[in-house]
Amino acid sequence: MKILVTGTAGFIGFHLARRLLAEGHDVAGIDSMVPYYDVTLKQRRHAILAERPNFRAHLVNLADMPATSAVFESERPEVVIHLAAQAGVRYALEHPESYVESNVVGSFNLLELVRRHPVRHLMLASTSSAYGANTRMPFEEQDPAVTPLTIYAATKTASELMAHAYSHLWRQPITAFRFFTVYGPWGRPDMAPYKFTDAIARGLPIDIHNNGDMQRDFTYIDDLVEGIVRLADAIPVQGQPVGAFDSLSPVAPFRLVNIGLGEPVQLLDFITEIERCVGKAAIRTYLPMQPGEVTATFANTRLLQALTGFQPRVRVAEGVANFVAWYRDYHGG
Secondary structure, eight states: OEEEEEOTTSHHHHHHHHHHHHTTOEEEEEEOOOTTSOHHHHHHHHHHHHTSTTEEEEEOOTTOHHHHHHHHHHHOOSEEEEOOOOOOTTGGGTOHHHHIIIIIIHHHHHHHHHHHSOOSEEEEEEEGGGGTTOOSSSBOTTSOOOOOOSHHHHHHHHHHHHHHHHHHHHOOOEEEEEEOSEEOTTOOTTSHHHHHHHHHHHTOEEEEEGGGOOEEOOEEHHHHHHHHHHHTTOOOOTTOOSSTTOOOOSSSSEEEEEESOSOOEEHHHHHHHHHHHHTSOOEEEEEOOOTTOOSBOOBOOHHHHHHHSOOOOOOHHHHHHHHHHHHHHHTTO
16 A cells, blocks of 8 residues: 655654555655754664665655645555654744644645545544643543643644544545654654653753653553554544544544553653663652643543554553663664
């Protein structure tokens, strides 16, 4: 199958593209190599993908409509999986304009091109941050998402809403999936697992916000990729929900799906696992809560299981051990 994946030099896009290539799919990747973090890491991911003859990379910014349109014209994908985005909650406090360009304008351009060149299934990445100030746990797809706490969350929610409108107007099947704190090998250096591991290994202090009183539904990258791959075949059909809990729109072939482990873990317990795997104790600096942060995330995965038969299963002890092993290998020690 011909699949277009955006963000293939990114953490999640890289792992997904590698899985699809291994299964024999023809994969075209789009990435702009934005230097939000070390571009060398992105280049090394793309170099691994480029070893496969069924991968083609397009260094294009989705906000550049003519360039992105040229990719669609040449590739003519059957499935599009949109993962490219300006990521990071804290970076948005200082650079909100980059989130609007990447997550709103870029997503709009992609939706418009899919309207012109309809595909079997459009899939797009959203975030657990869309649940915003919601406090009812676990988060369910039918919960209101009207209280975003960051520009990042607001732009991702905007992309969901635009996608629903396009799905309704043009009858394009679309699945939006909300990720929950994804981690694993080849992860982003700006995310807590990488930052904590790097600091602990080097004997530097780590910042722990809200005095560590936080929970996250840590989701291992292989579980996330498995969920996406299985959802690719779960194409939404208006009027055919899988149960009363289905988020399937009543007016469009569109649905939202959580992808998370479904088992929130205390942040301090996660840090303890990193300490165990690194073999060193962290130098801990406890700080107040940061603007835009939430105290807990917790995914209800009932819909994912109903659609795919899959339940994420990699627990933190295994996932952290795999990440630390990769970190040591990547940094040569």
